[in-house]
Amino acid sequence: MEGTKIKIAVLSGKGGTGKTLVAVNLAAIAKNSVYIDCDVEEPNGHLFFKPEQLKRHDISVKIPVVDEKLCTGCRSCVAFCKFNALAYINHKLMVFDEICHSCGGCSLFCPEKALSEREKVIGVVQNGKSEDVRVISGIMNVGETSGVPIIKEILKYANEYQDITVIDCPPGSACTVMESIKDADYCILVAEPTLFGVHNLNMVHDLVTLFNKPYGVVLNKCVQSENPAETYCTEKNINVLGKILFDNELGTINSNGLIAIRQSDKYFDVFNQLLHKVSEEVQHETVVNP
Amino acid sequence: MKQLLILSGKGGTGKTTMATAFIKLSSATAYADCDVDAPNLHLLMHQSAKAIESDYFGMPKAEINSQICVQCDLCRENCRFDAINFDDGYHVDPFVCEGCGVCEELCPVGAVSLKPEKAGDLMLYKEDVVFSRAQLKMGSGTSGMLVTEVKKSMKSAAEDAEFAIIDGSPGIGCPVIASLSGVDMVLIVAEPSISGIRDMERIIETARKFQARIAVCTNKFDTNIEIAESIEAFCKKNNLPFVGRVPFDLEAVEAINKGNSIIDSDSTSGFATRVVYKRTMELLSK
Numbered sequence: 001m002e003g004t005k006i007k008i009a010v011l012s013g014k015g016g017t018g019k020t021l022v023a024v025n026l027a028a029i030a031k032n033s034v035y036i037d038c039d040v041e042e043p044n045g046h047l048f049f050k051p052e053q054l055k056r057h058d059i060s061v062k063i064p065v066v067d068e069k070l071c072t073g074c075r076s077c078v079a080f081c082k083f084n085a086l087a088y089i090n091h092k093l094m095v096f097d098e099i100c101h102s103c104g105g106c107s108l109f110c111p112e113k114a115l116s117e118r119e120k121v122i123g124v125v126q127n128g129k130s131e132d133v134r135v136i137s138g139i140m141n142v143g144e145t146s147g148v149p150i151i152k153e154i155l156k157y158a159n160e161y162q163d164i165t166v167i168d169c170p171p172g173s174a175c176t177v178m179e180s181i182k183d184a185d186y187c188i189l190v191a192e193p194t195l196f197g198v199h200n201l202n203m204v205h206d207l208v209t210l211f212n213k214p215y216g217v218v219l220n221k222c223v224q225s226e227n228p229a230e231t232y233c234t235e236k237n238i239n240v241l242g243k244i245l246f247d248n249e250l251g252t253i254n255s256n257g258l259i260a261i262r263q264s265d266k267y268f269d270v271f272n273q274l275l276h277k278v279s280e281e282v283q284h285e286t287v288v289n290p
Numbered sequence: 291m292k293q294l295l296i297l298s299g300k301g302g303t304g305k306t307t308m309a310t311a312f313i314k315l316s317s318a319t320a321y322a323d324c325d326v327d328a329p330n331l332h333l334l335m336h337q338s339a340k341a342i343e344s345d346y347f348g349m350p351k352a353e354i355n356s357q358i359c360v361q362c363d364l365c366r367e368n369c370r371f372d373a374i375n376f377d378d379g380y381h382v383d384p385f386v387c388e389g390c391g392v393c394e395e396l397c398p399v400g401a402v403s404l405k406p407e408k409a410g411d412l413m414l415y416k417e418d419v420v421f422s423r424a425q426l427k428m429g430s431g432t433s434g435m436l437v438t439e440v441k442k443s444m445k446s447a448a449e450d451a452e453f454a455i456i457d458g459s460p461g462i463g464c465p466v467i468a469s470l471s472g473v474d475m476v477l478i479v480a481e482p483s484i485s486g487i488r489d490m491e492r493i494i495e496t497a498r499k500f501q502a503r504i505a506v507c508t509n510k511f512d513t514n515i516e517i518a519e520s521i522e523a524f525c526k527k528n529n530l531p532f533v534g535r536v537p538f539d540l541e542a543v544e545a546i547n548k549g550n551s552i553i554d555s556d557s558t559s560g561f562a563t564r565v566v567y568k569r570t571m572e573l574l575s576k
């Protein structure tokens with residue numbers, strides 16, 4: 001894949017399916033890759049990579065502050081705020097930081113110019129290296145409600161570095177996931193062989209279809225018995241990129257926060273194959289839908 | 291109504307499995323699934339009747355009438371969410387628009403209007419028991435508000451219920467914060483891994499901000515006994531009641547695939563879950 005920049009998003013309807021396992025190992029095997037952890041509420045990728053030479057910077061949003069000397073109590077800001085983040089109580093304007101969406105409207109429209117904005121830190125971006133992988137994580141502060149500004153910020157790194165970028169998406173199919181897959185060239189959906197697994201796969205499947213993204217499925221934690229997720233893929237004619245068997249060895253490596261391809265030749269091969277498969281798919285896509 | 295909320299910080303730890311077991315063991319007459327993004331509880335709690343469905347409207351979205359628009363660019367310049375694009379004219383990306391209303395207020399010719407948009411479905415099952423859940427429409431934001439609606443509709447449909455169980459949402463963001471408000475106790479299901487510990491710490495910190503009482507249990511504790519023990523040590527050090535360990539159990543996986551609860555069979559995990567249940571309920575009744 002020399003010279004071509006590709007962005008691969010790894011997602012699953014829910015946490016716990018092995019999304020981070022797949023994303024971390026793919027980035028680790030790709031060489032000169034970037035791993036971006038967009039699961040800013042529970043970022044775990046860095047626990048595996050243990051990146052060094054860390055650089056951190058704060059991410060902040062703008063919150064209004066009132067100059068009480070100028071405020072006349074006209075309440076037009078309160079009336080404007082669609083999120084009810086402002087209230088005028090006891091001759092004082094109160095700002096509820098946690099529910100403010102930082103739209104800037106109140107300051108813009110205050111007739112007395114009594115409102116200005118201050119920066120409020122909502123999390124950090126951590127940038128480091130683990131062997132030859134660039135590891136970027138966004139970490140949202142506890143008590144904050146939305147990680148979207150952090151996700152926007154860390155996705156900027158996808159264009160800055162090497163050939164392959166692996167984006168570890170947040171769970172679910174809400175706005176944060178959409179933000180994470182918007183610019184992806186290819187999506188990998190990770191699914192568990194359970195009833196829940198199928199239900200969740202169905203949701204992310206709808207999402208990638210809606211966004212018109214090329215995609216394939218990795219079946220994780222496969223056991224001997226029937227695999228509802230595999231049946232789903234067969235029925236819907238979905239490309240299965242690979243199967244990872246349920247395995248105590250992998251479980252232990254993973255729960256101890258180690259990277260499977262750096263620990264075991266077996267998993268080196270498994271993820272190497274997966275990477276090749278995905279690269280082929282992406283090349284195929286660029287030929288068919290340039 | 292006493293409310294017990296089950297949380298895990300992250301999905302996949304067995305939160306919903308635990309919630310199902312608790313609902314069955316307590317014969318709860320009211321329960322709710324607050325994971326409005328990827329709800330699973332209804333897959334295990336079989337409902338005989340159909341749900342009463344209602345539309346959920348989240349924040350409205352802006353719309354630009356190109357017939358009126360004079361292309362002054364004010365709306366695009368001032369939209370903090372980069373939701374307005376210009377190509378052959380001005381357009382709002384509905385997935386990005388937060389409905390803040392800045393563009394509507396600014397537009398000199400009144401070309402922008404905020405239109406209500408359906409953001410999800412609320413579903414309420416109301417027979418002998420009340421079960422409230424919802425499904426957020428793909429890519430909609432403001433799931434916290436929908437979580438609040440789910441809880442509200444459970445409460446008003448089951449006014450007489452003394453006890454309710456709520457299956458929480460993953461993460462630590464707005465839906466979790468919304469599910470935390472007003473509950474009496476939180477049971478945190480932790481998984482013994484390096485990432486599991488980190489997730490647990492973050493969810494405990496979040497729950498503490500809301501002054502909720504907290505109990506912790508581990509699921510699949512035997513997949514990494516060393517880390518499972520450090521979770522227990524963490525609880526001890528931080529004065530958090532630890533209410534039990536549930537082992538990993540392939541039988542449980544099969545039970546769930548058949549749509550059953552782990553307490554329906556005589557499995558080791560089923561037994562351990564009963565212990566967790568008993569201790570949690572003792573704490574809750576204190």
Ligand code: SF4
Nearest residue numbers: 071072074075077110
């Ligand atoms: S709009 Fe300005 S003057 Fe009016 S209440 Fe708000 S801050 Fe005060």
Ligand code: SF4
Nearest residue numbers: 081100101103104106
């Ligand atoms: S910035 Fe927007 S959301 Fe925040 S208080 Fe002002 S009007 Fe409300």
Ligand code: SF4
Nearest residue numbers: 369387388390391393
């Ligand atoms: S309503 Fe707010 S977010 Fe939506 S387009 Fe207008 S300014 Fe942007």
Ligand code: SF4
Nearest residue numbers: 359360362363365397
């Ligand atoms: S502010 Fe109104 S007139 Fe100006 S570009 Fe936007 S929609 Fe058009």
